[in-house]
Amino acid sequence: MDIYFPTKIHFADDAVEKVVGDISENFSSCLVITGGARTRGSSVFVEALRSLRTRLSSVLVIEGIHSNPREGEIIQAAKDARQNRPACILSIGAGSVHDAAKIVSVLINEDFSIEELTVERQGYNKIKNRNVPLFCMPSMVGTGTEISPASLVRIGHQKRIIFSPHLYPKAAYYSFKHIGSSDIELDVLTAFDSFAQSLEALTSQKANLWAEMYALAGIKNSLEGIKRLSVSGSSPSVWKQLSHASAQSLLAVANSSVGAIHALSDPLSGIYDIHHGRALALVAPKVLLANYEECAERYHVVEELISEILNLPKSMKLPEAVEAFLDGVAPNRKVGIPEIDLSDQGMARLIAESRNPDMEGAPKLLTDNEIESVFRSM
Ligand SMILES: [Fe+2]
Structure with missing residues (x-):
């Protein structure tokens, strides 16, 4: 290594x-x-x-x-x-x-x-x-x-x-x-990338002990920072925490990889020009559901962290907890996104373009049906 x-x-x-x-x-x-x-x-x-x-x-x-x-x-x-x-x-x-x-x-x-x-x-x-x-x-x-x-x-x-x-x-x-824009929800969605990258690096097949160290720090700091940003607004202290989360999430990925959340977000950004963080937020909960069995042990560690930081019930599974988190901090994330072509042809393209290099290292390869159900659920 x-x-x-x-x-x-x-x-x-x-x-x-x-x-x-x-x-x-x-x-x-x-x-x-x-x-x-x-x-x-x-x-x-x-x-x-x-x-x-x-x-x-x-x-x-x-x-x-x-x-x-x-x-x-x-x-x-x-x-x-x-x-x-x-x-x-x-x-x-x-x-x-x-x-x-x-x-x-x-x-x-x-x-x-x-x-x-x-x-x-x-x-x-x-x-x-x-x-x-x-x-x-x-x-x-x-x-x-x-x-x-x-x-x-x-x-x-x-x-x-x-x-x-x-x-x-x-x-x-x-x-x-x-750091920060005048649009808090856009700032939140941008910072959500740190959470998604840390989580994917933690559960990647390429993960090692260094990735784990940075990923756990990135998860904690991104969740806490986003919560503070959403509740109290922008401040140098919030950006200090989210800057560290951003760097930690990247260091986690540099020693591991991203996975299906990133892979499926790519056609949304490529075909429909949807902002990266927004695209991640649109697909994340359902990708987590598809990966759940494969990653249950690692997801339980994150479930503990989420319930502690966000005061969510301990029994809440990760896909549900992430959806609840996003509903709280980015309730308008689906507003104004372009209409997604879900016809047979449109779906075939979304599925084909989801099979890109970001999928390498994913805990499991999603089937066509699983990818389709993620896009249909958005
Ligand atoms: Fe990313």
């Missing part, structure tokens, strides 16, 4: 000066990649950009990366970046911004299509150690992508995975006072 983790992780109430200092001490130019109007207007983006501009000779900004980042916008960003040849990249935003920035960091020096970099095309054999160093500042937390060696990209209407040990960011900076 190898343990390898090259990304420096910095936690602070205010990490702007730290990231700007680390960049300006080592590089003379920087590409800043960010999302839409929400991140562009955020204090973290405004402060970091102002400070970088006073210390570096060149700062290029590329904005407008969408949730579930699209192939076209990443290619365009890489094209613009190539003309500028930045010495490093700083990504500021939600998970998708960091996912996009990782691929830009490769394409500045390499000539591949994004399709060629996917796991299905053995992209991990093509990505060499020539990436532009990447620094990440999450404005929302949950996915842990700011410290991960993977990038999820939307190619056409499919969510695809690109992975390489060379994609690990150089460093990630959690700046508690700058």
Whole structure:
């Protein structure tokens, strides 16, 4: 068993000066990649950009990366970046911004299509150690992508995975006072990813003692943090706990894998452009039910934790407890989602695209009928 983790992780109430200092001490130019109007207007983006501009000779900004980042916008960003040849990249935003920035960091020096970099095309054999160093500042937390060696990209209407040990960011900076949006339910659903990742890492066939250690911490901190966020609202102290949950869940996955909750969420995000955390929340309870017998022993450990943290009856089984939790913290999670095509053809596509690399390591392979019943229950 190898343990390898090259990304420096910095936690602070205010990490702007730290990231700007680390960049300006080592590089003379920087590409800043960010999302839409929400991140562009955020204090973290405004402060970091102002400070970088006073210390570096060149700062290029590329904005407008969408949730579930699209192939076209990443290619365009890489094209613009190539003309500028930045010495490093700083990504500021939600998970998708960091996912996009990782691929830009490769394409500045390499000539591949994004399709060629996917796991299905053995992209991990093509990505060499020539990436532009990447620094990440999450404005929302949950996915842990700011410290991960993977990038999820939307190619056409499919969510695809690109992975390489060379994609690990150089460093990630959690700046508690700058995290969170004005939409608490979106923040909750984003943070729910930490719970789903920790739970899947704990029950994966690839789990080991390190995964277990991080997964149990990730489960505890994500549940407590989400509960506090939902009850008392956003605060640096809540974001401190949820930042740790995000990093812990990723460290759990890095030593294990995700599973069917992630695998089934992928077509919902790819075909219907549903936000990652929301898609996970839509499928999680029924996937847990399908896995129950296989994972009963480990689920009992989580049931104890959930009942203690959320004051739920001890007798409540995990699928029911997670549904009750979501009803409390994200009651509108099904509002406004696009109509899902459940015709024979639509279902066949959902089932086929659920059989993706995220399913590797799942405690059991779900049957077509089980996958169908998850999508029909949403
Ligand atoms: Fe995730």
